[in-house]
Amino acid sequence: MRIVGISNKTRYWQHYCFSNPPDGYRYSRMVDLPWHVLGVKNQFLSHTKLFFPLKPADLYHTYNSVVANRRPWVIEVESYLPRYKPMSESHPLYKWGQRRLASDDCKTLLFTSEYTARMNRDKLIAMGVDPAKMTVLYRAVEQYQPGEKDPQRFTILFAGNGFYRKGGTELLKAFQRLGRADAQLWIVSTLEVDWGVFPKAEDIAWVERTIADDPRITLHRGVPHERLLQLMRRAHAFVSTTFSDPFNNTVLEAMGAQLPVISSNVSSIPEIVEHGRNGWLIPVTDRTSDAIADDICAHLRTWMDDDPIYRRMCSESLSIVREKFDLRVRNARLERIYDLALG
Numbered sequence: 001m002r003i004v005g006i007s008n009k010t011r012y013w014q015h016y017c018f019s020n021p022p023d024g025y026r027y028s029r030m031v032d033l034p035w036h037v038l039g040v041k042n043q044f045l046s047h048t049k050l051f052f053p054l055k056p057a058d059l060y061h062t063y064n065s066v067v068a069n070r071r072p073w074v075i076e077v078e079s080y081l082p083r084y085k086p087m088s089e090s091h092p093l094y095k096w097g098q099r100r101l102a103s104d105d106c107k108t109l110l111f112t113s114e115y116t117a118r119m120n121r122d123k124l125i126a127m128g129v130d131p132a133k134m135t136v137l138y139r140a141v142e143q144y145q146p147g148e149k150d151p152q153r154f155t156i157l158f159a160g161n162g163f164y165r166k167g168g169t170e171l172l173k174a175f176q177r178l179g180r181a182d183a184q185l186w187i188v189s190t191l192e193v194d195w196g197v198f199p200k201a202e203d204i205a206w207v208e209r210t211i212a213d214d215p216r217i218t219l220h221r222g223v224p225h226e227r228l229l230q231l232m233r234r235a236h237a238f239v240s241t242t243f244s245d246p247f248n249n250t251v252l253e254a255m256g257a258q259l260p261v262i263s264s265n266v267s268s269i270p271e272i273v274e275h276g277r278n279g280w281l282i283p284v285t286d287r288t289s290d291a292i293a294d295d296i297c298a299h300l301r302t303w304m305d306d307d308p309i310y311r312r313m314c315s316e317s318l319s320i321v322r323e324k325f326d327l328r329v330r331n332a333r334l335e336r337i338y339d340l341a342l343g
Helices: 012-018 092-102 114-126 168-178 201-213 225-234 249-256 288-304 309-326 329-339
Strands: 002-006 025-028 058-063 073-079 105-111 133-136 156-157 181-190 216-219 237-240 263-264 279-281
Touching: 012 249, 012 329, 025 329, 058 329, 073 329, 105 114, 105 329, 114 133, 156 168, 156 225, 156 288, 168 181, 168 237, 168 288, 181 225, 201 216, 225 249, 225 288, 237 249, 237 288, 237 309, 249 263, 249 288, 249 309, 279 288, 288 309
Parallel strands: 002 025, 002 058, 058 073, 073 105, 105 133, 156 181, 156 237, 181 216, 237 263, 263 279
Antiparallel strands: none
16 A cells, blocks of 8 residues: 655545545645644745655645655646745746756646646746646546425525625626526625625625625525535535636536536636536626626526426536546546556
């Protein structure tokens, strides 16, 4: 049994994937300095791992993090590399990170999407990284049977703390325009303004007032992830027309619960949601909020009024998960990657 040392097991998808290793391997959480616990926000420290020799490991598998140890390792990448911004690319530490990625110790760069691979590929090659070391490896998501749904109301679910960045305002507008007494909206969010989209004070006031005044809308704040998954099982559809996301894992989790999805055609989402198959992808770049809301409203009406289309898209969400985001698919590839890395 070979041991793969990991650096992260905090996100739900990481807990799922790293609790279920490929055949012949065992994952073990390695010991390094816990900068996040110490409140250190320096990106170089957060995304560089120096593992203490307290546990044995044949291979390291990190998430967005460069390994300082002279050991074989693979790195799973969600956005850009090295993840040291706002550090200048001319900084000696940035150059060191580049050399580590190009070194023989770094066996494989596992991009979480084709989009991320395209974003990094040319720059990595220019810094000396062998393109043969680069590949795309999708995350895996758990699959759930649908739960008991409200037979009288079509339940639309939104989930994401970055409410405005993930299209929450546009969904609220669409829900109002839908004007259906047989529809309800569940919002799982802290209504946070995080990054990418910065609404005006009057827009924030409108959102909060609209949620508070409409009895068809339920706001769930501070929901644990297990509770979110149960809400997904009880909902009819998932909507998140995000404006910016490296990889929207909540969309993938909704598909694992057999929900059709309305999302946007940005970053890696077209690799998750297939337009016209298990939902719709709405253009959001350089469009007005009202135009996006009109599109969402039209698609919601289709689901509510055409049951065969709705049921087909539910089924296709599960089919896509099984084709591309199943743990067995991921582990079969990882087993070959790990075997090759260890010779």
